[in-house]
Amino acid sequence: MKDLNFYNLARNNIQSLHAYIAKEIPCKIKLDANESPYCPIPLKSIFSKEDLFSTLNRYPDPEAKELKKAIAKDLRITPESILLGNGSDEIINCLITTFGGPVLHPIPTFVMYAIASQALGQSHMAIPLDSAFDLDIESILKSIKKIKPKLIFLSSPNNPTGNCFSSEKIFKIIDTSKNIVIIDEAYQPFSSQKGFLPLLKDYHNIAILRTFSKIGLAAIRTGFLIGHEDLIKEVNKTRLPYNINAISQAIAIEGIKNKKIINSHIKVIIKERKRLYGELSNLKGVQPFPSEANFILFKVSDAELVYKKLIEYGVLLRNLNTIVKDALRVTIGTPEENNIFIQSLKLTLDSINS
Amino acid sequence: MKDLNFYNLARNNIQSLHAYIAKEIPCKIKLDANESPYCPIPLKSIFSKEDLFSTLNRYPDPEAKELKKAIAKDLRITPESILLGNGSDEIINCLITTFGGPVLHPIPTFVMYAIASQALGQSHMAIPLDSAFDLDIESILKSIKKIKPKLIFLSSPNNPTGNCFSSEKIFKIIDTSKNIVIIDEAYQPFSSQKGFLPLLKDYHNIAILRTFSKIGLAAIRTGFLIGHEDLIKEVNKTRLPYNINAISQAIAIEGIKNKKIINSHIKVIIKERKRLYGELSNLKGVQPFPSEANFILFKVSDAELVYKKLIEYGVLLRNLNTIVKDALRVTIGTPEENNIFIQSLKLTLDSINS
Secondary structure, eight states, X not given: OOOOOHHHHSOHHHHTOOOOOOOOOOOSEEOSSOOOSSOOSOHHHHHTOHHHHTOTTSOOOTTOHHHHHHHHXXXXXXXXXXXXXXXXXXXXHHHHHHHOOOEEEEESSOTHHHHHHHHTTOOEEEXXXXXXXXXXXXXXXXXXXXXOOSEEEEESSOTTTOOOOOHHHHHHHHHHOSSEEEEEOTTGGGOSSOOSGGGTTTOTTEEEEEESIIIIIGGGOOEXXXXXXXXXXHHHTTSOTTOSOHHHHHHHHHHHHTHHHHHHHHXXXXXXXXXXXXXXXXXXXXXXXXXXXXXXXXXXXXXXXXXXHHHHTTEEOEEOTTTSTTEEEEEOOXXXXXXXXXXXXXXXXXXXHO | OOOOOHHHHSOHHHHTOOOOOOOOOOOSEEOSSOOOSSOOSOHHHHHTOHHHHTOTTSOOOTTOHHHHHHHHHHHTOOGGGEEEESSHHHHHHHHHHHHOOOEEEEESSOTHHHHHHHHTTOOEEEEEOOTTSSOOXXXXXXXXXXXXXXXXXXXXXXXXXXXXXXXXXXXXXXXXOSSEEEEEOTTGGGOSSOOSGGGTTTOTTEEEEEESIIIIIGGGOOEEEEOOHHHHHHHHTTSOTTXXXXXXXXXXXXXXXXXXXXXXXXXXXXXXXXXXXXXHHTSTTEEEOXXXXXXXXEEETTHHHHHHHHHHTTEEOEEOTTTSTTEEEEEOOOHHHHHXXXXXXXXXXXXXXX
């Protein structure tokens, strides 16, 4: 019998790392995870895939050729400029594994840039956003010159703040960096900012992250990186060979086929976001921030209490109080869900103020 | 316009790394990838999952609680001693990310131990098997003392050789190592060797890799590690939070429910392996090696030519000539597939010898 101390045995960077805990709290209305409230794929098109489901004994296509072909056609790019991941999370891991650190990103932003950097033992620098949640361009440019980051991650629209970063500032960063800038466009479909895809031809040091997760297919865990074919080739060396399972490949292809449905859902979500923003603005003591994503960040006094009270009403938001003081994040749901959220929030505020 | 040399920008260990290429060669009879020839899950139990397929917009359970509960019940272990991966590949990556190198493994063996070590920038040592494809215990023990490997990977039954390593030798390694020994039991269900699961109680420095891939569910990419709860806790820090997608979780649970069907398939495969071994032994110029897995390694003069001729007959094997001289590996198929393979091999040998 040997008793190992696994904590001590782990690398130093792992010892101080905390597992990402995605709490699951029972609720009627789930507005915490920036999912779409709509599933874009009709059951019948899933259940017509007898060939797929009767050959579960076979490995998936390791290159996911059909899916890459479908994405390439949809976005008018080459399949060779696409790298698929088990969610964007895996691609972030692959990028850092391939190029190493230092990694630079603003804060607050998507947490996986920092977690992946630490897990992989690479240094990372987090530069606070300015008071308008935009990039603090002077600090960033200074840091680029000082630490020469191998990778810069810019999520635009940014999670959890919801805003797009100023294009001008992003361009300054791209121009200043001698290395790679990743634009994470997970929420781009909900944004009025056009996205950086058309710029790939002119800027070889940028690459773009996209995902199926926010537009109605979070269950299948499929994200992708678009970049220069030589960049994709290097990152592909660190990709696990069969990383996208057979069913995710098939369903993602269905997603592209059902693009019209997805786009109609996006329209509803944008419309609801506008309505919800208005409703929140009209509530006393509530300060919503403009959003280009499928969620709204808002401040409220005693965010912890409001968060808990809303759970009692069956409405689950994301409590961001420890990241942005007094802030909660609400994902845009169906009109019905949003109504219940607003009603519940009103009752909550009334009960607190009375 | 900036032109980056991405190859030069990649870390040194990545520059010399080759992407794992899983060639796809069209064939009628696919005996190259150690898949089961049988799918164990009836279509109707997939198509009854309307709830799952109508909520593809929702993220999977990040903890895969139901699946872990099902595995735990099946194997009489605790859910806390299980770590799930997007295939064993991902778990190997997580282990090396968590504990770092040096990594030690025999050679030839499953290639991902070496690939993952290199991709993650960790040193690894490959110690050749002896002439009977068993562990060269003296060299291994010497290396353990010298380089103090953080992780030792032992695949038993071993891929591509098919044999189990001597239990006595494995125990010597476990007793000598001050760190962690991973027993990869991907092929254990086909083996007469009992497996190391019952020893977990007494040996805290071992952990066991299992997978759904070889027993009929390669499409869903689900493997798991079983080990001391403290070990799992550390490795879990490097696991991507939503790494097992919702559909894989549901289908893996179905797999456990259909264990009787899986076991009946395993029986057929073991019986066919025995028959095929006899048939191959009777062929002049063919030297099969005894197997405890769902494949047989065999030597044949001019393996390259035999491999190519078999493809002309529509039968695809794995060409291992560059790894084990003159060797091909055939996965056990259905009785009909195996018959066609043997017929085609006979015709091939006749045509070469005439």
